[in-house]
Amino acid sequence: MRGDLTATTKSNPAAEVLWSVLAFAFLALAGYAALFVAPTELTMGVIQRIFYFHVPSFWTAFIAIATTTFGSFAFLKTRAMKWDWISVSAAELATAFLTIGLVTGPIWAKPVWGVWWAWDARTTSTFVLWAMYVSYLLLRTLVDEPERRALLSAVVAIFACLDVPLVYFSIWWFRTQHPQPVIGDGGYLDPRMTKVLLFCWGALVALFLIVVRQRYRLEKLRAEVDALRMEAERRGL
Amino acid sequence: MSLPRSTGVILAKELRVELRSRELLSTTLVFVLLVLVLFSFTFDPTSAEARRFGPGLLWLGLLFASSLMLQPSFVREQANDTLSALRMAPIEPFAILLGKIASNVIFLFFVELILLPIFAALYNLAVLPVLGRLLLVLFLGTVGLATTGTVFSAITAQARLRELLLPLLLFPLVAPVLIASTEATVGLLSPEAALDRVWLVFLIAFDVVFLTAAWLFGEYVFEE
């Protein structure tokens, strides 16, 4: 790049559109499956169908969190900015999926169990996790220099990751000591339900992969524009 | 120079600087006291309720106080760039963090010691019979708060809006400490006066995990 002042990030609009269309088709199919293919649950009725997106949202969020954590370790080890770009992209998506999960939860809970929020172990722990990631994103907006921002957020992400098991255990044990009337998603899953659940999860993972890639490209392009500007400045253009 | 010795030198300096001005200690003390009193207005402190809510409010108060008190520790090192002098010294980088963690533990614990009798009086709680174990829980919880708080205050010292950012980063992270310490305290103050083993081990685990994390990753926080 130094030699000829051109960008290296290639763009292939046709492929981008194709992938996006495929992902959204997948999502649409998943939505259809959740609404029409899965059998209606006995006690909860139609509202239970939200479960097919509620639960996989959390699973996908965990994939995103694992990505951010891995990216943070990789950045500390290699100092290559691309790991920071991956980390922030995954972190934003983790927050998005956690938000979806935390919002669909009450939508499901209110008609079925009569309460918006149950303070059960899993939901409460996830709420704390969501708060950690929101504050991670906030930290990033408050540090201007890219290298320092990457370094500081990597450390925060690693601390957050170490805290996750501690958060879940402490809230779970607290709930065990102070049990509430059982509110949950029920134990038994009809095999058709399991299939639809996994299908929906697949759709969300596909969405995650598409969006994280676009977000990563955005960061990469930003960095490239900055580098080009600096190179031009250096040459006195 | 060995880690314990260099940490000791830095700790001594921290104590000396704070004892000279006493500004942090006094403001923290008053703040937690205020919080405790204000909290007591929100419910009727009858005996049973005080036992249930009191410890939680004490720990909440300490949490808020620590988020105020931890930031100045690093901002002080920015004023005359003494942080650079510390980093240039022939000591292990972790000694800087450890010295500050130790001093924060001491300051917070000191505040807690003064607050404990006041807390016991305000909420009519029988603290003396379980004093030893209660102090242990207080200490372990404080170490957890101070460790994570010190590392994060070193981070937020380099960000804008640091006084707002530190609580935002810290509170979700130390939620487990809040839960464990509160529950252990409630257990101690209950009629059975039992120290829950699970919470005790949990607090120790939290402290070990984050002290290790501070040791492994702490020095990245000072890099320029």
Add this chain to the structure above:
Amino acid sequence: MICSHPAGLSLSFAAVEKRFGMRLALRGITLDIVSGEFVALVGANGSGKTTLLRIAALLMRPSAGKVRIGGEGTETGAGIRARCGLVSHATLLYDELTAEENLRFFARLYDLPKTAATCAAALDRVGLSPRARDLVRTFSRGMRQRLSLARAMLASPRLLLLDEPATGLDPAGQSWLGNEIARLHGEGCTILMSTHGQNEVQSAVTRAIRLESGAVAEDSGAHGDVRAILARGGVER
């Protein structure tokens, strides 16, 4: 004269670059400063002098390139840091402590033997003995600078880095500073000092380097025309 002091440390930069986000503060700096040299660093504000000094002090990581203190086979890490001193814009002193307490703290940190005697001697050398028990907060700029130099010299550094040390000093202070630095140089210490071209140590300087926009614009080398470069560095603002 019997030389009883260990040799000064050498300092070398190999293609050192430093980026702050979009801004390139140092570009391709390659320098070799040999043991015992007294190098004056001149240049306009923003030319990269402070950045260069902080990288030399190992406080800042270069974005590219390498810094090396001492030649082949010199120990790294804490051992090297013990023999470097820095005097910068900031005083690197604790306002809430007395002059004596400040020096004692650093003496202990550097594990110096006979702490009390060393500190008393250091205070005496900079003429601050009468104010030893006073808080640094009460000191004038000139006194703080003297104490700062005392702190930097406490561990008998073999590489002394100074960032515009004469700023804010009156002519008497400047000439005192010049004498002290020249004395250290006489003892074999390697000195790298950034200056706006003031004349306080012109006679002792063995080499002058002018920075412009983060790159080395002029380098007198070991035997070149030091005065000319200093003069040019002085008029540039």
